[in-house]
Amino acid sequence: xxxxxxxxxxxxxxxxxxxxxxxxxxxxxxxxxxxxxxxxxxxxxxxxxxxxxxxxxxxxxxxxxxxxxxxxxxxxxxxxxxxxxxxxxxxxxxxxxxxxxxxxxxxxxxxxxxxxxxxxxxxxxxxxxxxxxxxxxxxxxxxxxx
Numbered sequence: 001x002x003x004x005x006x007x008x009x010x011x012x013x014x015x016x017x018x019x020x021x022x023x024x025x026x027x028x029x030x031x032x033x034x035x036x037x038x039x040x041x042x043x044x045x046x047x048x049x050x051x052x053x054x055x056x057x058x059x060x061x062x063x064x065x066x067x068x069x070x071x072x073x074x075x076x077x078x079x080x081x082x083x084x085x086x087x088x089x090x091x092x093x094x095x096x097x098x099x100x101x102x103x104x105x106x107x108x109x110x111x112x113x114x115x116x117x118x119x120x121x122x123x124x125x126x127x128x129x130x131x132x133x134x135x136x137x138x139x140x141x142x143x144x145x146x
Contacts, residue, residue, distance in 0.1 A: 073122030105134035
């Protein structure tokens with residue numbers, strides 16, 4: 001009895017790469033957005049002080065407002081450099097945005113990234129201006145001393 005051999009299927013099987021390509025583009029877009037957010041919280045003019053007690057934030061802040069303070073005590077908010085007294089209208093705009101979202105300034109967190117050589121009095125002046133506008137939750141950023 002002769003056995004017949006089956007011929008191997010000569011058709012080529014190709015995988016559909018469309019889902020993999022779509023996922024790749026989604027990951028690229030995600031990381032581009034992530035990088036932009038992390039850069040918005042940094043400023044080249046500000047060198048954070050070192051601290052042994054510095055630790056990463058435990059929770060994500062819902063309404064963060066970042067204020068950078070340069071060595072000379074100039075505040076930078078939203079890319080604009082202003083003296084402490086010049087923060088009032090900018091913070092008022094932030095408060096108006098919060099009110100539009102049915103929130104109040106007390107719901108926001110002010111993140112202060114002060115230069116390591118900035119005078120403490122300048123930081124206190126900025127906190128005072130923020131408090132006058134109704135903001136009362138503050139976070140001071142420092143670099144972890146490894």
